[in-house]
Amino acid sequence: xxxxxxxxxxxxxxxxxxxxxxxxxxxxxxxxxxxxxxxxxxxxxxxxxxxxxxxxxxxxxxxxxxxxxxxxxxxxxxxxxxxxxxxxxxxxxxxxxxxxxxxxxxxxxxxxxxxxxxxxxxxxxxxxxxxxxxxxxxxxxxxxxxxxxxxxxxxxxxxxxxxxxxxxxxxxxxxxxxxxxxxxxxxxxxxxxxxxxxxxxxxxxxxxxxxxxxxxxxxxxxxxxxxxxxxxxxxxxxxxxxxxxxxxxxxxxxxxxxxxxxxxxxxxxxxxxxxxxxxxxxxxxxxxxxxxxxxxxxxxxxxxxxxxxxxxxxxxxxxxxxxxxxxxxxxxxxxxxxxxxxxxxxxxxxx
Amino acid sequence: xxxxxxxxxxxxxxxxxxxxxxxxxxxxxxxxxxxxxxxxxxxxxxxxxxxxxxxxxxxxxxxxxxxxxxxxxxxxxxxxxxxxxxxxxxxxxxxxxxxxxxxxxxxxxxxxxxxxxxxxxxxxxxxxxxxxxxxxxxxxxxxxxxxxxxxxxxxxxxxxxxxxxxxxxxxxxxxxxxxxxxxxxxxxxxxxxxxxxxxxxxxxxxxxxxxxxxxxxxxxxxxxxxxxxxxxxxxxxxxxxxxxxxxxxxxxxxxxxxxxxxxxxxxx
Numbered sequence: 001x002x003x004x005x006x007x008x009x010x011x012x013x014x015x016x017x018x019x020x021x022x023x024x025x026x027x028x029x030x031x032x033x034x035x036x037x038x039x040x041x042x043x044x045x046x047x048x049x050x051x052x053x054x055x056x057x058x059x060x061x062x063x064x065x066x067x068x069x070x071x072x073x074x075x076x077x078x079x080x081x082x083x084x085x086x087x088x089x090x091x092x093x094x095x096x097x098x099x100x101x102x103x104x105x106x107x108x109x110x111x112x113x114x115x116x117x118x119x120x121x122x123x124x125x126x127x128x129x130x131x132x133x134x135x136x137x138x139x140x141x142x143x144x145x146x147x148x149x150x151x152x153x154x155x156x157x158x159x160x161x162x163x164x165x166x167x168x169x170x171x172x173x174x175x176x177x178x179x180x181x182x183x184x185x186x187x188x189x190x191x192x193x194x195x196x197x198x199x200x201x202x203x204x205x206x207x208x209x210x211x212x213x214x215x216x217x218x219x220x221x222x223x224x225x226x227x228x229x230x231x232x233x234x235x236x237x238x239x240x241x242x243x244x245x246x247x248x249x250x251x252x253x254x255x256x257x258x259x260x261x262x263x264x265x266x267x268x269x270x271x272x273x274x275x276x277x278x279x280x281x282x283x284x285x286x287x288x289x290x291x292x293x294x295x296x297x298x299x300x301x302x303x304x305x306x307x308x309x310x311x312x313x314x315x316x317x318x319x320x321x322x323x324x325x326x327x328x329x330x331x332x333x334x335x336x337x338x339x340x341x342x343x344x345x346x347x348x349x350x351x
Numbered sequence: 352x353x354x355x356x357x358x359x360x361x362x363x364x365x366x367x368x369x370x371x372x373x374x375x376x377x378x379x380x381x382x383x384x385x386x387x388x389x390x391x392x393x394x395x396x397x398x399x400x401x402x403x404x405x406x407x408x409x410x411x412x413x414x415x416x417x418x419x420x421x422x423x424x425x426x427x428x429x430x431x432x433x434x435x436x437x438x439x440x441x442x443x444x445x446x447x448x449x450x451x452x453x454x455x456x457x458x459x460x461x462x463x464x465x466x467x468x469x470x471x472x473x474x475x476x477x478x479x480x481x482x483x484x485x486x487x488x489x490x491x492x493x494x495x496x497x498x499x500x501x502x503x504x505x506x507x508x509x510x511x512x513x514x515x516x517x518x519x520x521x522x523x524x525x526x527x528x529x530x531x532x533x534x535x536x537x538x539x540x541x542x543x544x545x546x547x548x549x550x551x552x553x554x555x556x557x558x559x560x561x562x563x564x565x566x567x568x569x570x571x572x573x574x575x576x577x578x579x580x581x582x583x584x585x586x587x588x589x590x591x592x593x594x595x596x597x598x599x600x601x602x603x604x605x606x607x608x609x610x611x612x613x614x615x616x617x618x619x
Contacts, residue, residue, distance in 0.1 A: 070453055090362075093457050104450030108382045109375065120371040121458035123363040149382070165454070 018082030019046035019172045019205045021067060025076035028062050036062040038229035039076065044207055044222075049199045051220030052209040053315065055327055059229040060209035061101055064177045067207065068098050081173050081205075097171030101178050103158035107151035111142050111161050114150070115168060122169040129168070136164040140194065156187030163194065173205045174198065180215060192219055213315040213327060225319055232322035237315060244313040244321050248273060249294055250281040254304030265297045273320060279307070283317075362459030372460075372468020379442065380472035390434035391480050394427035395487055401426070402491075405550065413555055416582045421493040424484065425577040426549040428509040429570060431480040432516035433540050439473045439517040440533035443524025462613045466605065470517050477513030481506045496584040504590070505580045511597040512573050518604030525611040547571040569596040 021044035028037040037059040044050040052060050065071035067080055069089040078085045081095035105114060112133065119129025137146050140160035150158060159179060166174060176195065180188040196219060198204040210216050216223050217237050225233045225240075233240055249269070253262045256278055263272055263280035269290050275281035284290050291310060298305050311317065319327045362368075380386060402420040409417050416422050446452045455465065485495070485502055495501050520533070527533045546561070547570040556562040565571050576593015579586035 068457060070456060090459060093459065094361075096457075098457055100450055100453055102450045104452075104454040106375065106379060106449075106451055108379045113375070113378065117371050117375050118454070118458065120363060120367055121455065121460055123361055123367075123459065 019203070020044050020082075021050070021078070021080050021173065021205065021207060023063075023067070023076065023078040026063065026066060026073050026078055027075035028059075028066055028071065029074045035229050037066070037073075040224075040226070040229070040231045042224050042231060042234060044205055046205050047199060047203040048221040049195065049206040049208060049219055051216035051223040052207065052226060053211070053213070053216040053220075053223055053319070053327075054209075054226035055211055058226045060211075060226060061177055063226070064098070064100070064175050064207070064209055068096060068100075068175055069093055094169075095171060096173045096175060097166035097169065098175040099159070099162040099166045099177065099179055100175075101181070103155075103162040105150045105158055105161060105165075108149060110149055111137055111146045111164075114161065114165055118165050118168050124169060132168060132170075133164075136167055137161075140164045141190075154187075156183050156190070159183060159187065159191060160194075163191065167198075171204070173207065176206060176208045178209055178211065180210070180212065188215075195219060211327070213319075217315050223315070225315075225322055227319075227323040233318060240315065240318045241313040244283075244317045246270070246284050246287060247313060248281050248283050248311040248317060249291065250275050250279050250307075250309045250311065251294070251298065251305055252276070252279040252307040254306040258303050261301065261303055262298070265301050265303060266294065268297075269294055273317075274324075274326060362461070365461055365464055368460055368464035369467045369471075372464055373471030376442070376468050376470070376472035377475045380438070380476050386434075386438050387476060387479070390431060390438060390476065391483055393434075394430035394480075394484070397430065398423055398427050398484075398488075399491075401550070408551065411555055413552070415552060415578075418493060420488065420491055421581050422578065423550075424488040424493050424581055425574045427484045427488075428481060428505075428512060428577050429544055429547075429549065429574055431477060431484070431509070432512050432573075433537070433544055435473050435477060435513045435516040436520040436523060436540050437533060437537055438476065439469060439520030440523035440527060440536070441520075441530040442472065443469055443521055444527055444530045444533050447524075448529055456616055462609060462616055465612055466521065466609050469521060470514060473517035473520070474510060474514060477510045477517070478506065480513070481509040484509075493581070495581055497580040501580040501584070505577055508573075508576055508580075508590075508593055508597065511594065511601065515597045515601035515604060518601055518608050521608035522604060522611060525608065525615055543568070544570055547574060549574055569600065572596045 021042075023040055023042050026037055026040045027035065029035050040059075040063065042050075052063065054060050062071065066073045067078055067085060069085050069092050072086065080092045083091040083095065085092050109117070115129060115133035115137070119133065124132070134143070137143050140163060142157060142161055142164065145153065145157060150161065153161070163176075163179070166176075179195075180191055183191070192215070195206055195208065199206050199221075208215075208219060220237060222234065222236050223240060224231050233243075235243070249266070251262050251266060253259060259278065259280055266272065266280050266282040270282045270285040273281050273283050295305075295308070316327050319325075398420070401423045405423070406419045408414060409419050409422070414422075446455075485505065489495070495505065497504065523533050523536055527536070546564045547568045548556070548565050549570070553562055553565050553571060556565060572589075572592040573596050575589050576596075579589035579593070583589070
């Protein structure tokens with residue numbers, strides 16, 4: 001039997017029933033009556049990876065802060081690892097690990113010094129934290145850099161150290177708030193592998209927020225799509241995509257001025273859906289066999305086509321169908337509103 | 352892997368939390384020359400300029416010493432206090448901006464440990480500065496009338512002053528939210544420092560309003576406490592006022608800082 005850094009063993013993963021997360025009617029309002037989270041309900045089963053997908057400003061980080069006891073809810077309730085986040089905060093914190101939006105590290109300390117500090121604050125003995133620290137650093141590929149100051153680390157190394165620190169005290173539930181934002185593809189893939197391993201082999205429940213469709217699609221057992229503080233859809237990636245069912249065809253006319261005409265030609269083939277600014281798109285009523293007829297219609301209509309794409313249903317289509325806008329469009333909207341991230345204002349904090 | 356964790360270890364003793372946070376604070380301080388060097392060198396530069404340019408002030412009737420260097424040396428310790436406000440405040444604000452504050456909140460940490468831990472680096476820097484100023488002052492021709500025991504008391508008072516100012520820095524760090532905002536306090540605190548008996552004994556300040564402000568400014572009494580050891584030897588009243596003012600500021604600022612930190616730890 002092999003012990004894991006999570007403190008469980010591969011032959012006996014900690015899949016006890018109290019490793020899950022439940023939220024009921026969770027609300028968080030900020031000053032100015034801004035409802036960052038607007039009455040959400042969801043359940044995360046023990047040992048699963050739950051992807052919380054949404055654009056910037058959707059309410060993802062605020063939800064994580066409430067579930068990790070860092071922010072009191074305005075209304076509603078939540079239980080994490082069997083404990084009420086409002087009344088049993090210490091027990092919740094003991095059961096969870098969290099890597100929040102920014103890798104919260106002291107640039108002047110080394111990885112070893114972070115391990116020492118974090119372990120000691122969690123009440124771990126020196127022997128225990130040294131053994132686990134070494135194992136975790138090896139696992140996330142930081143053994144060689146363990147004595148170096150974090151200021152010299154790359155973004156990927158910081159994220160990996162953040163993950164190792166979150167796992168140090170053996171949490172049963174792990175919160176990862178946009179863990180791969182800003183990482184290159186190699187670092188991202190490495191982190192995905194690690195998260196999948198934690199859930200699959202060690203039974204850790206993972207609550208993962210992300211704005212990357214691919215990340216949610218590849219990693220999550222189930223997904224909750226959050227937009228403007230409300231959960232718009234929930235289910236497995238496959239089920240959500242199956243719900244949308246039909247493929248989409250997007251046509252970009254050669255002449256930008258013929259976008260409206262392109263939409264008219266597509267109309268008979270199904271339900272028009274939002275597309276890129278220069279194109280028109282339709283969710284096909286009869287499946288991809290209509291493709292030939294669409295090309296024929298454009299040819300007969302005298303509209304030149306610069307680009308034609310057939311999209312199998314994706315999570316973006318799910319997002320589009322459930323919220324009326326694409327995830328990219330929602331990101332752009334958030335950016336225009338100056339909301340490039342979600343840093344909840346703590347209650348009582350000065351403005 | 353050996354040493355699998357056990358669930359629900361509970362909070363470690365306060366002394367362990369304080370020790371580890373103090374260690375971090377000291378390491379963080381000594382690894383940032385950009386904090387240590389200006390905070391130590393700038394008061395020495397000002398000391399050199401003042402003692403060179405204002406030496407003729409010692410000829411004024413009633414001036415307590417014939418060495419302006421010895422007179423001005425006391426001010427260097429108070430300037431270190433100003434840097435303690437800014438340095439401590441910036442460190443705390445940086446922890447909040449970087450998210451390190453949240454990382455600590457997710458452990459069973461106590462507010463008292465946070466306060467004490469944050470001040471440990473300030474204390475270490477204060478001791479280093481005090482030793483530096485005494486050494487440089489003596490090499491440059493200054494003297495300590497109270498002798499070696501006086502030097503030890505001087506270090507104790509200077510350290511207490513640094514801690515008192517550092518506690519004000521904690522309040523600034525909690526309220527200002529960003530390191531830049533804390534930095535913006537520098538001129539305000541510095542002006543407060545200048546409106547004291549730092550350049551001239553209070554009885555020789557001829558401008559009434561300045562003398563009045565200097566009389567009500569506790570900084571004057573802290574400077575005069577240090578100065579008494581340098582110039583007069585053992586002046587119980589000056590020392591009592593110096594230690595008293597520093598203690599009152601320390602206790603008051605620590606109380607406010609602790610309440611601010613406790614209030615900010617909004618975890619459930």
